[in-house]
Amino acid sequence: MLKAQNLTKRFFGLLAVDSASIDVEEGSITGLIGPNGAGKTTMFAMIAGFLSPNSGQVAFEGNDITGEKPHLRARRGLARTFQIVQPFAGLNVRDNIAVGAYLHTKDPREARSLASQTAERVGLGRELEKLASGLTIAGRKRLELARALATRPKLLLLDEVLAGLNPSEIRDVLPIIRSIRDEGVTILMIEHIMQAVMNLCDSVYVLSQGRMIASGEPRAVCNDPAVIEAYLGHGAAERIRSEGAADA
Amino acid sequence: MYSPVIIIEALLNGLMLGAVYALVALGLTLIYGVLHIVNFAHGALLTVAMYLVWLAFDRLGLDPYLSTAVITPLMFVIGYGLQRFIIGPASHGSDNGILLVTLGLSIIIQNLLLAGFNSDTRTIATDYAFEVVPIGPLLLGLPRVIGLGVSIVTAIILWLILDRTDIGKAIRAVAKEKLGASLVGIDVAHVYAVTFALGTACLAIAGGLLMPSFYVSPTTGAAFVLVAFTIVVLGGMGSIPGALIGGLLIGVVEAVSSLFLGDSLGQIGIFLIFILVLLFKPTGLFGARG
Amino acid sequence: MIGNREFLYALAFLIVIGVLAVVGLPGNILNLFIFMMIIALAAQGWNLLGGYGGLSSFGHAAFFGTGAYTTAILQTNFGFNAWVGLVCGVAFGSIVGAVIGFLSFRAGLRGSYFALITLAFAEVLRVLANSWSVTGGAAGMLVRLQNGFTYLQFSDRRYFLLILIAFVAATLFLTRWLERSAFGAYLVALRENDQAAQALGVDVFRIKMQAITLSAGVTALAGCLYVQNFLFIDANVAYGSWISIEALFAAIVGGAGTIIGPLIGSVVLLGLGELTKSFAGGIAGIDLVVFGVILVLCVAFAPNGIRGFFSDLAHKRANRMDAA
Numbered sequence: 001m002l003k004a005q006n007l008t009k010r011f012f013g014l015l016a017v018d019s020a021s022i023d024v025e026e027g028s029i030t031g032l033i034g035p036n037g038a039g040k041t042t043m044f045a046m047i048a049g050f051l052s053p054n055s056g057q058v059a060f061e062g063n064d065i066t067g068e069k070p071h072l073r074a075r076r077g078l079a080r081t082f083q084i085v086q087p088f089a090g091l092n093v094r095d096n097i098a099v100g101a102y103l104h105t106k107d108p109r110e111a112r113s114l115a116s117q118t119a120e121r122v123g124l125g126r127e128l129e130k131l132a133s134g135l136t137i138a139g140r141k142r143l144e145l146a147r148a149l150a151t152r153p154k155l156l157l158l159d160e161v162l163a164g165l166n167p168s169e170i171r172d173v174l175p176i177i178r179s180i181r182d183e184g185v186t187i188l189m190i191e192h193i194m195q196a197v198m199n200l201c202d203s204v205y206v207l208s209q210g211r212m213i214a215s216g217e218p219r220a221v222c223n224d225p226a227v228i229e230a231y232l233g234h235g236a237a238e239r240i241r242s243e244g245a246a247d248a
Numbered sequence: 249m250y251s252p253v254i255i256i257e258a259l260l261n262g263l264m265l266g267a268v269y270a271l272v273a274l275g276l277t278l279i280y281g282v283l284h285i286v287n288f289a290h291g292a293l294l295t296v297a298m299y300l301v302w303l304a305f306d307r308l309g310l311d312p313y314l315s316t317a318v319i320t321p322l323m324f325v326i327g328y329g330l331q332r333f334i335i336g337p338a339s340h341g342s343d344n345g346i347l348l349v350t351l352g353l354s355i356i357i358q359n360l361l362l363a364g365f366n367s368d369t370r371t372i373a374t375d376y377a378f379e380v381v382p383i384g385p386l387l388l389g390l391p392r393v394i395g396l397g398v399s400i401v402t403a404i405i406l407w408l409i410l411d412r413t414d415i416g417k418a419i420r421a422v423a424k425e426k427l428g429a430s431l432v433g434i435d436v437a438h439v440y441a442v443t444f445a446l447g448t449a450c451l452a453i454a455g456g457l458l459m460p461s462f463y464v465s466p467t468t469g470a471a472f473v474l475v476a477f478t479i480v481v482l483g484g485m486g487s488i489p490g491a492l493i494g495g496l497l498i499g500v501v502e503a504v505s506s507l508f509l510g511d512s513l514g515q516i517g518i519f520l521i522f523i524l525v526l527l528f529k530p531t532g533l534f535g536a537r538g
Numbered sequence: 539m540i541g542n543r544e545f546l547y548a549l550a551f552l553i554v555i556g557v558l559a560v561v562g563l564p565g566n567i568l569n570l571f572i573f574m575m576i577i578a579l580a581a582q583g584w585n586l587l588g589g590y591g592g593l594s595s596f597g598h599a600a601f602f603g604t605g606a607y608t609t610a611i612l613q614t615n616f617g618f619n620a621w622v623g624l625v626c627g628v629a630f631g632s633i634v635g636a637v638i639g640f641l642s643f644r645a646g647l648r649g650s651y652f653a654l655i656t657l658a659f660a661e662v663l664r665v666l667a668n669s670w671s672v673t674g675g676a677a678g679m680l681v682r683l684q685n686g687f688t689y690l691q692f693s694d695r696r697y698f699l700l701i702l703i704a705f706v707a708a709t710l711f712l713t714r715w716l717e718r719s720a721f722g723a724y725l726v727a728l729r730e731n732d733q734a735a736q737a738l739g740v741d742v743f744r745i746k747m748q749a750i751t752l753s754a755g756v757t758a759l760a761g762c763l764y765v766q767n768f769l770f771i772d773a774n775v776a777y778g779s780w781i782s783i784e785a786l787f788a789a790i791v792g793g794a795g796t797i798i799g800p801l802i803g804s805v806v807l808l809g810l811g812e813l814t815k816s817f818a819g820g821i822a823g824i825d826l827v828v829f830g831v832i833l834v835l836c837v838a839f840a841p842n843g844i845r846g847f848f849s850d851l852a853h854k855r856a857n858r859m860d861a862a
Contacts, residue, residue, distance in 0.1 A: 048737065074739030082737070088730035099727040102720040103739040111720065151738055286650035338838035343649050344594060348790065348837045351596070355783065356830035359823030366822060466823070470779070474661060477654055513669050519662045526655050527645045 001026040001186050002078075002155055007046050007056035009039070016042045018210035019056065022188075024155065029177070029187040031197045031218065034207035035231055040190045041083055043207065044159055047188075048080040049073045060155070074103065077154030081144040081161055083190070087132035093119055094128040096143055100150030115150060122146045122176055138169045145173075149180065156180065158189040162196055174199060198222070206230065250507065257386055258503045264392035266499020267399035271454040272472055273479035273491040274403060275447030281486025282423040282443040285343070288350035289330070290476060291469030292357035293448055297323055297455030298464035299361060305372045305459075312372055313394070316456030320449050327448025332441035354470070361466040369463040377460050391461040402453050403492055406446065410488075419443050423486070475502075478522035481529075544845075548710055548798040552703050559696045568695055572767060574808045575702035576760050580781060581788035581800035582709040583757030588786065589794035590722060591749045592729030593648060597656030598757045598785045600638065600663050601631040603776030605758030606765045607667065610679050613689075613765075615672075620690035624762045631758020632751045634663075639750035643743055657782070664777035678772025681765055690766040702763060706801065709756055713797045725749050726795070757785060787829050791836050793843030802844050807832065 002024040009017040017039040024030045032040050045051040047058055049070035057066045065073055079100075088096050097115035098108075105111050119125050122142045127135065132143060141161050148156055158177070162170050170193065177200060181187050191197050197204060197218060204221045206214040208230035214221050221227055225237035232240075250258075272294060279287045297319060304315035330353070339345035379390040410416040421429040422439045430436045462468075479498050483490025498518060506514030555571055563571070580602055588594045608630045609623035618626075638659050647655055667673040685693050692698050716722040724745045727735040736742055761781075765771055784807070792803025810832070811825030818824045840847040 050733070050736075069741075070736040071739045071741045074737060080737050082734065086731045086734035086737075088727050088734065090730050091726065095723065095726075099723055099735065099740070100738045102723055106720045108718050108720065108723070111723075147734070147738060286654070334834070338834055340838075340841070344592075345837050345841070347594065347650055347653060349834050351783075351786075352830045352833035352837070354830075356827050356834070359826040359830065362823035363821045363827065474654075474658060481654075510669075513665060516662055516665045519658045519665070522658045523641075523655060523662070526647060526651060526658075527641055 001061060002047065002188065003057075003059045004043070004047055005057045005059070007043065007053045007058070009042050009046060009051060010054050015210050017046070017053075017207075020207060020210065020212045021056075022047075022205050022212070022215075024186060024188050025202070026186050027181070027184070028202040029181050029189065029200050031201035031204040032188060032190045032207060033192070033194075033197060033204060037209075038207040038230075039210045040207050041159060044080065044157055044190060048078065048157055074151055074153075077152070078157070079148040079151045079153035079155070080157035081141075081148050081159055083159040083163070085137075085140040085144050087135070087140055087143055089133040090131065092129050092131050093124055093135070093143060093146075096132050097146045097150045100147040103151045115146075118146045118150045121149070121179075123172065137164045138166075141165065142173070145176070149185075153185060155186045155188065158187060158191075160190055160192060162191060162193050170196065194222070253385055255504075255507070257388070258507045259500055260386065260388060261392060262500035262503025263496055264388070264396045264499070265503065266496040267396040268454050268457050268495075269472075269475060269479055269499050270492045270495020271399045271402055271450055271457070273476045273483070273495050274406065274488060275450035275454075276476050277480045277483065277486055277488060277491040278406070278450075279444055279447040280480060281488075282419055283331075283346075283440050285335075285346040286350070286477075287444075287447070288347060288473065289353040289357065290350075290447070290451070291471070291473035292354040293323070293327070293469070294451045294455060294472055295361060295464060295466060295469030296326070296357060297452040298459055298462075298468060299365065299370075300452070301455050301459045302370045302372060302464055306370075311374065312456050312459045316453060319456065320452040323452035324445045324449040327445035328441045330448075331444035332437060335444070336437060336440060354473075358466050358470065365466065367465055367467075369465040371463045372459050374460050389461060391457070395457040395461075398453065398457055402450065403488070406450070407488060409446070415439070415442055474522060475518055478518050478525070481522060481525050544798055545710065545714060548801055549707060551801075552707050552710075556700055556703050559699045563696075565695075568699060570808065570812055572695065572699050572702060574804050575699065575706050576764050576767070577784050577788055577804040577808060578706050578801045579702075579709060579760035579763070580757045580785040581792070581804050582706070582713060583753045583755070583760065584785040585753075585789040585794055585796075585800045586713065586716065586756060587749050587753035589789055589796070589799065590716065590725045590729065591746065591753075592795075593746065593750070594653050594786065595656040595753075595782070596653040596779075596786065597638075597658070597660035597782050598754075599777045599779060599782040600656065600660040601635055601754035601757040602761035602764070602781045602785070603660070603663060603667065603771075603773075604634045605631040605761030606771050606776045607673055607679075607761075608758075609762040609765050610681050610771055611672065614679060614681055619688040620762075620766055621688060624690070624759070627762035628755045628758050631761065632755040634758075635750045635754020636747060638754075639747050643746045643750075657779070660777055660779070660782060664773045667777055668773035674772070676772065678770060678775070681769045681771075683769060690763070691769075698767060705759065705763070710797060710801070712756070717797060721745065721748065729795075760785075784829075787833050789843075791832055791843055793845030796843070796845050799843050799845045806844060 004022045006019045006021055007017055008019050020043060034040050042051065046053045049068055057064055059065065060076055060078055088099065094112060094115045097118050098111045101111040101114040116128060119128055122145050124139065124142050124146060127139065135143060145161055162173060165173065174196060177187065201218050203216060204218045205212055206221060206227050213226045213230055214224045228237040228240060276287060276290050279285065300319045301312045301315055304310040305312060335346060335349050339349045376390050380387040381390055381393050410419060418434050418439050421434060422436055426436055475498060479491055479494035483494030501517050501521065502514060505517035559568060580598065584595065584598050605627035608627035612618040612623040612626055613620060638656065642652055642655050668676050673679065683691060685691050724740045727740060728742050728745055732742060788803035788807055789800045791807055792801065793799030807829055810828055814825050814828045836843060
């Protein structure tokens with residue numbers, strides 16, 4: 001569904017993403033993980049059109065969209081959330097979500113009722129009239145999700161929707177994400193919380209220092225020595241293996 | 249066509265007028281560089297300084313260059329008070345709030361001056377207003393030559409203040425990283441007000457330099473606002489050398505374009521430069537705080 | 539969401555003025571109302587872009603003046619009637635808006651930079667109009683007095699006020715439509731957060747272009763009507779900063795980004811200005827001092843203008859009753 005090939009992004013000589021590729025299967029939940037500063041959010045920004053890559057291509061449903069503006073990608077069915085939440089602070093929850101809904105209907109009444117339904121779906125049904133600026137962090141994360149959903153995406157890019165939530169809030173959101181996939185929306189998510197990744201993702205890509213160092217089924221990727229080293233430092237994989245051997 | 253002497257004289261006159269422009273822009277760019285605000289009241293404050301110079305001459309018979317020595321600290325205090333007690337608190341720190349508060353202040357000041365002094369243009373008649381300094385075949389007005397010299401000295405003093413003194417270091421710290429500066433114990437509101445005061449003090453000097461060869465009316469400063477903004481944008485927002493070079497450049501452009509287009513149409517050159525610079529300089533320079 | 543009630547109050551207020559005018563008002567009060575309505579129109583134009591879109595313009599004179607000059611020139615030099623002048627004036631005003639918008643938004647200007655560049659554009663037009671022969675140069679232009687509905691000039695000025703009231707009411711409906719439409723939702727969204735709006739499929743550039751075109755058209759309308767009332771314009775009246783400032787002040791003081799804010803603002807500001815002038819006698823500029831003070835006070839204590847101030851009060855009272 002989404003194919004990003006050899007994406008490279010430089011910021012004033014700093015190589016943020018170095019020839020990274022990613023392939024998201026239709027109907028899957030794909031994870032993008034990696035240590036802090038690996039370039040995950042930059043990768044997302046290039047996929048969603050907020051940054052243009054120095055080289056490489058992005059294709060969505062077989063069409064090359066590398067140079068396309070973000071709003072056109074949204075119209076194709078590619079929606080994103082932001083790691084640092086970006087609510088329309090002065091609007092209430094319903095109007096926030098309605099902005100997303102207007103992508104497919106120009107009728108205000110329809111957009112607003114769609115917004116209410118979407119709010120219900122992510123658990124914001126009781127806060128429709130509340131100003132976005134008055135929501136808790138968990139509430140704002142849900143709002144990000146709801147707004148993106150209201151555009152009726154085919155592919156949803158989630159940038160750390162679970163970060164900053166407490167365990168019980170995470171437990172509430174996980175089934176929501178799964179239900180979104182079950183309704184036919186493909187998901188690509190950046191996530192730090194490994195439990196959630198293992199729990200949700202069909203396949204995982206690992207980005208480290210701008211390079212894609214591993215990909216595949218979550219369990220296999222987690223045992224990949226290159227991945228362990230990327231997270232825990234040089235020699236860590238060896239150490240863990242020898243400790244494991246000693247235990248056994 | 250004009251003879252080369254006339255054109256060169258126009259260029260030099262422009263350069264000297266530009267030096268005073270640069271002084272006005274210096275204050276504006278300093279305030280922008282540190283507070284990250286567009287001070288729309290800058291022109292009105294220049295008018296205030298010019299009226300003070302005029303009053304000192306008219307009522308007390310003080311020579312403008314002499315009275316500037318008193319008016320400069322006075323304008324410093326006015327600037328400090330405005331930022332500390334009006335602009336800062338009233339704007340709640342939002343960009344739009346600051347823009348509107350300083351716009352409101354400029355309207356208040358301009359019309360108070362109108363109410364107090366009516367719309368007559370006021371001038372100062374000094375013995376040296378029409379003295380000339382002959383350089384080869386060129387004849388340059390004395391007030392403008394002094395203007396150039398004093399502007400350069402003022403810029404150097406300002407640079408020394410920023411570079412060498414403790415408050416200068418605090419100002420640079422706040423300009424770079426407001427939060428960090430406040431964490432190490434710098435009183436940000438005070439530093440903001442001092443910066444604003446320094447910028448306003450520059451206007452007093454500019455006023456003193458302008459009055460012997462220029463006039464003042466309540467709207468004089470308004471005419472300078474866009475000129476000063478043009479210089480600041482041209483030189484790069486917040487850059488002191490940029491303001492100096494931009495000021496000189498704009499002075500030359502104005503002198504040359506009014507030579508060829510006449511006084512009324514001549515102003516258009518500056519506005520067009522302003523528009524073109526804003527449109528075609530990379531937006532990153534401006535969009536950051538937008 | 540703005541209640542229907544205050545929209546109806548605003549309409550009722552306009553009707554009351556209209557009825558009063560018909561019943562009979564002293565000439566100076568009638569003139570004050572006429573001026574209030576002209577400023578309310580200009581301010582509503584400003585509000586569409588500055589209030590809803592968050593793009594504060596300091597140069598709406600560019601549109602006001604274009605409307606005024608277009609009407610004056612078509613009427614004086616080409617003998618067209620006022621309605622043709624009005625339609626063309628609004629059209630040209632919109633075009634000027636679109637051109638300024640295209641250049642500014644393509645360069646990504648917003649905030650202070652947008653404010654300054656609009657001011658510079660208005661100044662360029664002022665200088666040009668001041669030296670161009672078609673616009674009468676520095677001497678300005680006189681518009682011939684021709685009474686009659688087709689010329690929008692009336693020996694009885696009450697009719698003119700009624701027409702103005704109708705136009706103001708029309709812009710209230712226009713703004714209400716905007717507030718309830720997808721376009722309005724997009725405009726507010728980009729004001730609140732540009733990036734998020736793009737991510738949701740909003741073509742930010744296009745929405746801004748539509749907003750500035752509409753906004754310029756409404757303010758140009760105010761210019762067209764101004765000419766019919768005062769029958770004289772020069773560059774400093776048409777493109778001078780006074781109208782940019784009054785449009786902005788009225789919208790912000792009344793409540794930017796609300797339907798009735800600009801109307802409230804222009805009535806309150808001009809009303810207070812008139813009172814000040816009558817108390818202070820002939821002191822020039824004193825009314826503008828009052829405007830400036832009110833603006834600063836509003837920014838400090840009532841960021842959402844007079845309308846916001848009262849609705850906040852109402853909210854607080856409601857909350858207190860909830861708590862009790």
